[in-house]
Amino acid sequence: MLVLAFDTATAAITVALYEWIPGEGAVPRGVAEAVDRRRHTELLTPSIAQVMAEAGAAPADLSAIAVGVGPGPYTGLRVGLVTGRAMGEALSIPVHGVCTLDIIAWATGREAPFVVATDARRKEVYWARYDSARARATEPAVGPPSDVPEGMPVVGEGGALYPEILGDSGHEPLLPAAGALAELTIARLAGLKVPELLPPEPLYLRRPDAKEPGPRKKVTPA
Structure with a gap:
């Protein structure tokens, strides 16, 4: 294969x-x-x-x-x-x-709980908590770094961007x-118990910045 x-x-x-x-x-x-x-x-x-x-x-x-x-x-x-x-x-x-987030978690090989956080821009992060590299404990979320649970290592670029909130060590892989x-x-x-495979559909968590233009406003004659 x-x-x-x-x-x-x-x-x-x-x-x-x-x-x-x-x-x-x-x-x-x-x-x-x-x-x-x-x-x-x-x-x-x-x-x-x-x-x-x-x-x-x-x-x-x-x-x-x-x-x-x-x-x-x-x-x-x-x-x-x-x-x-x-x-x-x-x-x-x-x-x-x-x-x-599961891809980054898998690469860590960690056996103890941790968080993966990536850059969501707008001073926010995409994040999820993991029991181990093979098991995600929460659904992916987006929000300010202060939303990320305290007391666990944070890996990923999100952790490296906000060390004053998420800690300043152990963020690899970014x-x-x-x-x-x-x-x-x-x-x-192969049938192993690892994070599930999904349909190839985007997981955005928030609306894209670009929006369709609304209808034109009517102009009232003077």
């Missing part, structure tokens, strides 16, 4: 190609990482081409696609989801969504990695 994974819900444009081999588990075949808050569209497709070429794989070789569903800002998140759904439809393969996304997806497909 060959799984292409990518996430664009944060400043990271992260892509990985992993193969599931019985007896060996999830084996990396190609990885591409970039950090750029404004160039998700320009960087994602070349990164996918890079990891496929690195592995000597063709699109027809893929068994599934895994994509981060956020929470995250509207524009960047949409890039990954639209790309994932388009590829899945063209190749007639399943597209699995994974909460971006951003999601597609390798962790691929590993989590393969583990779930």
